[in-house]
Amino acid sequence: MDLPTLEDIRQAEARIRGSILRTPLLQSSHLAERVGADSLLLKAECLQQTGSFKFRGASNAAARHLAERPGRGILTFSSGNHAAALARAGRERGLPVTVVMPQDAPEVKRRATEGYGARVILYDRDEQSREALGAELAEREGLDVIPPYDHSWIIAGAATCGLEISECRPDVVAVCLGGGGLLAGVALALTELDPAVRVYGVEPAAGNDGERSFQSGTLQTVSNPKTLADGAMTPSLGQRNWEIIRNRVTGIVSVTDEELFEAMWLCWTRLNLMVEPTGALALAGLLTGRVPAGPRTAVILTGGNCDPAPLIDWGRSRGLV
């Protein structure tokens, strides 16, 4: 299994530096107090190009693909942030991108992906397998498949977020967990630089395959989890991601949708940031106390792309506005 090294992550950082935004580490004394930390640093990846951390891995993958397989286009499967990120990374480097996306993907995500110049192939979730459709297309057209998380280039790109966080020398770092691209990359970068740092993953309670995998020591799966956190509905961690996570991560916990709303609301009203449900997982883990805060605690707010209506309705139903 090809796993990235710290050197790969450093090279990724140099490769994508000119494309990505070096997102700010925000501070909030109010939130620090709420989670029981002396200081809480919030890495605002929801401000990253295309609105999520996915642009880091996508940029690294597009650049490496272009260098190693010139003249060949790429294909991916995604209805979410990875699709838009790879579409834009491809456009920046003149690399044709095809995205296989379910017919019922949110209109706004499809338009964003097409807006960045990618070709979108729609399929019927009930009738077709995206893997079979993608493999057939890739074979016929000579495209290479870049998956959304289980890939060394994607992990190394996501890990550059960990390099940036390491500069604030945290004791504890909380990261959301879906397929494990970000958690694996960030845990690898951080623990290589400081073996004492404690890195936690946070999942939706309805799809806590990672938590169960970590407790049992073997990779678990979940089918069709129902959760607000649409970016963390993956059936299981990737093989590469799991291999890194089991060795580098201190713990994995889970939170409910109600706890996600509370975290999103605090981001909005205390930090002036719109954070999507998946992007608020890690903060929710800290707020509930399931991730034990350290004196210097950092948390990644991973993305901001979502329909604001559910959050508004939640706030209204709680009498908050």
Add this chain to the structure above:
Amino acid sequence: MDLPTLEDIRQAEARIRGSILRTPLLQSSHLAERVGADSLLLKAECLQQTGSFKFRGASNAAARHLAERPGRGILTFSSGNHAAALARAGRERGLPVTVVMPQDAPEVKRRATEGYGARVILYDRDEQSREALGAELAEREGLDVIPPYDHSWIIAGAATCGLEISECRPDVVAVCLGGGGLLAGVALALTELDPAVRVYGVEPAAGNDGERSFQSGTLQTVSNPKTLADGAMTPSLGQRNWEIIRNRVTGIVSVTDEELFEAMWLCWTRLNLMVEPTGALALAGLLTGRVPAGPRTAVILTGGNCDPAPLIDWGRSRGLV
């Protein structure tokens, strides 16, 4: 009249570097297209400590006061972002801060200011003059008054935002305008570094004293303007601010509350940022075309502290959510 110089601004930058957040310059190809620029850079001061650019001037003023008038506390008048910013800057440097605030100031602003450890003195707008009350208090207790914008230290601190923007070498920069602390500072910093840059101020239409001052060449006033942009309800520009603005600024335009809502909505849904009405003035000026965009255009989103309910209701009434 003591006006700051480029050297004062550089010294302010060195003085406050460890306290302020170096806010990101976000990019949006969608918004760039909407305003007719090749690239649009959005300086997210709504992410600054205390949620607005005011923390820059407050930090500089607190530091200089402490060096020049040790042992004396400070007093200011404000019901808004300057109050919270000075309260926090004072706390960081162990400097006692008193804020004279109207009884009907938003509860959330009063609590934020008190939360940062300032003493808040409430007064009745209809019965008392804040200037008389403040002057009497300052005299009795040996405090020095730091006004919200008409002060060289405040202007130099705000101008550090201009130094940061200058690094992206913009052709056009749009800035909101209330009392003129930010516009004066930013215009001074930018035109000192590049005399060809065009800096515009943007005001609420209901309180367009700055626009009228600029057109007539003499300082105009307005009384009790009714506008969503509560941070730009100042009766007139400060004397120092006007002196700089008349010589450094290319034009001043105004926008309606409806145009502010549109700009706030775009910030929320396209940038994942909550921007308060005053903070969206400059972007609204560009979106309406009243500020002519250049190839490289920058805009400051100055603050994010507001009740979200009016924006939600506006979005709902337009069928946007």
